[in-house]
Amino acid sequence: MNAKHIRPIALFSLVLLCACEKPAPPDPRGELVGSLEGANVEGYLFGLDEDAARTTSSLTNPAVRDLVKLGQGDSDTVLGYTRVKDNKTNGATTYKSEVVKKGESLSLVVTDLATDRVVDQGTFPVPGPACEPQFETLAACIAQFNCDHKGALLCEANRTCKPQFAALTCCLTNGQIFSVHLVVKPTSLKCLVTVPDLEGFVLDRG
Secondary structure (H helix, E strand, O other): OOHHHHHHHHHHHHHHHHHHOOOOOOOHHHHHHHOOOOOOOOOOEEEEEEOOOEEEEEEEOHHHHOOEEOOOOOEEEEEEEEEEEEOOOOOEEEEEEEEEEEOOEEEEEEEEOOOOEEEEEEEOOOOOOOOOOOEOOHHHHHHHHHHHHHHHHHHHHHHHOOOEEEEEEEEEOOOOEEEEEEEEOOOOOOOOOOOOOOOOEEEEOO
């Protein structure tokens, strides 16, 4: 068999091989990290949520799994990053959520990283001075507040698709006093959520 009879067979094999190659599967984590322009997310927790309309990937600061303790000075605390991809158009937007403390003011800020535009911002209310009743632990104080008020806050969050903010003063039987700031985010599937799950923020008042 001469070479001109072999060449078409070899070419057909090459075409068949290329047709069988599958495209690389999507890498939501890699796509999210690549959109952060070098932000340090070492140790951040990755999450993925997908439905027919969109795919949401997130990297969450592990510190927010517990109450975040804030110092007396001004500070910015990054909560996490979220990338929302439209499954129909393949367009995607990456958001950064952070808490900004300036003096006695505490705000939750969500920014579109591509444009550096603030897309959502909410200011926490100021805790009241009341110290009654007193609690054995900080957790007990927060648990009582959640029992009394979290249901109404969650209802409003789902109605508006916006996080709701609360502030309370927790006085302990050992004499410690804390300002506690809580975030109740929406859980409705219709809401686009760019804020990670977090318990809240606490400031030691002595």
